[in-house]
Amino acid sequence: MIPKYTPIELLKPDIPGEGLIPSGYLHYPTHLVDAITDRPARSGQAITTMSPAWGPNPPGLGRNAYLAAVNGELGAPINPSVQDGNTYADKLSAVLGARDVPHLLCVPSWEIDRIPRFSQAVKALFADLTDHLRGDAASAYPMLAALPTVAWQYSVWSGRLAAVPFPNSGPLPWALFYRKDLTDRAGIAAPKTIDELYDFGRRMTNPSKGVWAFGNLFNMVQMFFKCPGSKGGWRKKAGGGLEFKFETAEFRQALEFATRLFQEGMVHPDLVASKGADAKQLFSAGKMIAWEDGLGAWRGMQSEQSKVTRGFDMHPVPVFSAVGGEPLVWGSAEPVYYTFLKKGLGKERTEELLRVLNWCAAPFGSKEYELCLSGVEGKHFTRAADGSPVPTDLFNQELATPPQYYVLGGRAAVEVASADVPHYVEDLLAYTRATIPYLEPDLFHAIKVELPANYSKTIVTTEDKINDVLRGRRPLRDFDAIIREWRNTGGDEGRAFLEKILADNGR
Amino acid sequence: MSTIAPAPIPRTSATRAAWEEKPSPVTQLGKGTILTSVVVAVLFPMWSIVVTSLASRQTINEAGGMVVIPAELDLSAYVTIFSGGQVTRAIWISTLVTVMGTAVSLLLTVLAAYGLSRPGSLAHRPLLFYFLLTFLISPGLVPSYLVVTGLGLKNSLWSLILPSAISVFNLVVVRAFFMSIPSELVDSARIDGASEWRILMGILLPLSKAAVAVVGLFYAVSYWNAYFNAVLYIDDNDKWPIQRVLQSYILAGQSPHVAGAPVNLPGITAYPPTLAIKMAVVVVTVVPALLVYPFVQRHFTKGLIVGAVKG
C-alpha cells in the first residue's frame, strides 16, 4: 500500500544524514537542478488550499510576486489561504464540521491528535490515495516516492493511504538551552550530572541583579531522570502490560528535584507568575540563563541576538542520566503535517493535485526547492558571496512562515549553513548525532491512535495536580493519592485501550 | 411637539454655574489625589509602551523587558509593521467594517429599542424575552459557520457585520434610556397626532444623544476589535481586519506544541517578534481609540433641559 521508496539525491551532503539525523550542507550549491520539467497543473482550474502559518499575514494573489512566480511554474491560479497556526484548531473544527474543505488541506499532526473520530472525517471528506500511490504507482510522482517510508506509514487511516506527509526532520522535541557566553564568564561549565545542574542553578541565580538560572525545564528534568515518553509517557512493564510515567519511581524523583528548584527560587518569577511571560526575551536579555525549548528555537535566536549582544552564544546542554546507565530522550518519527485532498474530485483532478504536491516536495538542490522556500532571485532574495540566498524585505512580506507552498509537500530534511550563524550546522548535527542514540524507541511507532476522551481529559486534570506539587502548593506526600485518582478517572481506561492496540499490532 | 425645547446649556471650560458653591479645599484635595493617581496609573504604563515600541533591541535587553527611560528613537518596529501594506490595507478594511457595521447596528438597535419601549404594546413581553434569551444561550461554532456560508457570506465583509450586528446588552441600555424619558412627552406628542417615527426621531433621539453615542462607541469598538469571526469566515488573506493582521505579528515565531512539547518546523527559522514590535502593535491598536473618543465624549458634556413639560 505504501509507495515504493525511491530516494533522490541531487547533491552530495557534506555531513551525510542517516535515519532521523538530517543531512548537513556546509556550502550552498553552485548549480541547481531543474527537477520537474512538465507543468504539474494542466486543467488551468483554480486550486483552493488551506495551511497554517506562524507569522505576519502575506498579501494574496494579484499582489504577491511569490505566488505569481510559483503559480507560473505550477500552471494553476492558486490563492493559498494562510491561517494563523495558533487558532488553526478552531478553523479546522469549523471546516471539518461543516464539511467545507478546500482542494488541498494541510493539517498539523498535533491537531489531528485532538480531533475525535478523525478517521471518520478522513472517510467522509478526503480522497483515498491508495490506488494513486501504492507501490510502483508512486513512480509517477518521483518527489513523493522519495519521502521516507515511515512518514507514509503514518499517513494510513483505516487501512487506506489518505494523505501526503511532511516528514519529521527533528525527532527531538526538547533541548535545554543555556547561555554559554554568560556561564563561561561566570566560570561555570554546562552541567553533566543532576547535582551539577542543581549547583548551576544555585550559582547562576542572583535576584539582586535580576538574574535567575532557570525558566521552565520540567520536561528536560523528566528526561534526565529517564521517565518514559511513548505516547505521552508509556512503557512496557517488566512483568507485561503498560505503565505510565506518573506511576514510575523515576517520575517521582524528577518531581522531587524540580520542586526543589522552584522552592529555592531558581526559576524566574515572571515565568512562575504568568503563562504569557516572554521566556525568549528574558533569555536574550540574560535575565534567565537556561530553559527548555524546541531545537527549532536555536537558529533564529542565535542569528538575531548575535547582532544585538556581542558574543551571544546559546547551546543545548548535552543530555545525561541522573539515575545511572545511558541517558534517555523522547521523540517520535511522526510527520509534522499531512496534506489531504478533497474527496470526489475525479481521477484526473486528483492526479493533477498530486502532481502539484509532487512539485512542492522537490528536495534541496533543485530549482523548485529554492523557489518554493526562498522565492525569486532579485526580488525575494539576493545571493551572498557563497551563493546562498539572503532574504530581502519583500521575502518577509510575501512569504508566510512556513512558505505557502513549502508547507504542502514535505521533503527529506537538510540543514544548510549560512553566514549569520557560522557554526550552527556543525553544532546542531553534533548535538543531534550525540543525542539520537539515546532516543527511546516509540512503542506506538507508525500506529494511528485515537485516544479515549476520558483518558485525555484526566491527563490534563492530573497535570494540574502535579503542577500544584511542583509549585509547592501541595505536599509531595499527596502524590500517591493523585496517581490513584488518575487511575480511577481514566488512566486505567487509557492503559487498557493502549495495551489492546499493542496486542492488535502484535507488539 | 411644541411642548419641548431641548436646548443645550454649554458648560464652558472652567466655569461654574451660578448656583454651584465653591468646593472646599479638602474636597478638592481628595478629588485631585484620586484623579491624579488614576491618570498616572494609566499614563505610566502607556508611556512605557510607547517608549518600548521605539527602543532598540540593545535598550530592551539592557532593561530586561519594558523600557521606561527612552534612549533613542528607533522606528524599525513601525517600519516592519507598515511595510508591505498589509496593515494599512487591514486598517481600511476595519474602518469600512466599523463604519458600516456601527451604522447598521445603531439603526437596528435604536429601532428595536423603541419598538420594545412601550410595555403593554402588542406582543411586548414575548418579544422582549425573545431578545433577552439570545443573551443567555450562544450558538455553536459549526452551526454558525453553516449559516454564514449557507447564505454565501464566506469571504464577504458582511460576515464580519451581520452575525454580530445586534448586541442585546446595547439594545437594553438604549431601551432603558428611552423609557427614562418622561412619558408625558411622548403621550402629548401622540395626542398631537405624531407618528411613531416622528416621536422617535423628533423627541426621543435628541434627548438620548448621550446613550446613542455610548452604544455607538460600544459597537464601533467591538467591530474594530473583531477577530474571531474573521478567523472563521475570511479565507482570503487580503480581506483580514486589523486585529487579525496585528495578531499575526505578535504570534510570529511561536512554535506550536504537540501534547505540551514543541514541534520543530522543518526549513523554518523562527524569529520571534521583538518586544518593540509587540508594543508597536499595542500603540497601533490604541491610537484609533484615542482619536475617536473626543467625538463620543462631546455628547456627554451638554446638559439638556427637558423643556417645560410639566409647567
Add this chain to the structure above:
Amino acid sequence: MNKHEVTESSRARLGMRLRRDWPLLLMTAPAALLLLVFHYVPTLGNVIAFQDYNPFEGDNPFEAFLLSEWIGFGNFETLFYDPAFWDAVQNTLSITLFQLVFFFPLPIGLAILLHSIGSSRLRAFVQGVIYLPHFFSWVLVITFFVQMFGGAGLLAGQLRQHGIEPWNIMTNPDTFIFLVTSEAVWKDVGWGTIVFLATLSAIDLTLYEAAAADGAGRWRRLWHITLPALRPVVVLLLILRLGDALNVGFEQYILQREAVGRQAAEVLDTFVFYQAIVPQQWGLGAAAGLFKGVVGLSLILAANKIAHFIGEQGVYQKT
C-alpha cells in the same frame, strides 16, 4: 389576561392593538430577524448537548446533527458528577460576588467624581486617558502587574535593596481574588464609567438649580438628584451582570492558572476549555453552555423580581 377569554371581543381587541402597534412591531422586526437567522437558527445546533455528537455521521452536516446518537442527559451527568465542575462553578460565583461588591461600584463613583469636575477640558482629558487600558490585551495587563508586583518586579527590587525578602503577590492562591479584581479594575474601571457618564449628562440641570435655590447642599443634591437619576441604569447593569454571573473572563484566568493553581483559578470557562474544547467534546461543551444559560436566566428572573419589589423597572416590566 385570563386564558378563558379567547372570545370575539379579545380578537377585536387584538385587531385594534395591531392597528395601533404595527409601527412598533415593524421597527423591531429587522433586529429580530437578524437574531433569528444568526442566533436562533444556529442555536438549534445546541441539541448536541443531548447527543454523543459525531460531526462525520451521515452524508452532510445536517444529518450529523440528526443521526448522532442521542444520550439524553449523559453529558449533563458527566458535568454534574465531576467535583471539579462544581469547584469551577463555586470559584466563578465567588469571583462574581466579590467583584459585584468591590468592582461594580467603582465606575459609578468615578463617574460621579468626573461629572463633578467643573473644567470640561480636564474632564475630557481624564476620561480619554482612563478608558485606554480597556484596549490592552490580558497578556499585557498581566505583564504590567508582573513587572510591578512580581518576584522580579519593581516592588520586589526595592524591597530586596532594603534587605526585605519580597512576598509573592502574583502566585499566592489565597489572595488571588484580590489580584484578579485589581487587574480587572485597572483594565476596565475607566471603560465602565462611560455608561454612567452618559446617564449623568442627561440629568436636567434645572433640577440642580432648583434644589440649590431651595438650599440643598452638594451632598443632598447628590443624594436626591444624581443618585436617583443613576438608579435605573445601575439596577439594569446589575441585573445584566448577574445574568452573566458564570462569565468572569477566560484569558485572564488561563494565563495565571499555573501560577496559583487550579483550586484558586479554575473558573467555569477554563474548566470547559480543558474538559470540552481542547478534547473537542462538543456535546459536553454545549451542555455546559446550556447550564450557563439556565443559571443566567434564573438569576436574571430572580434579580428582576427583586428589582420590582424595591420599585425599580429592571430589564423587563411587571405585567
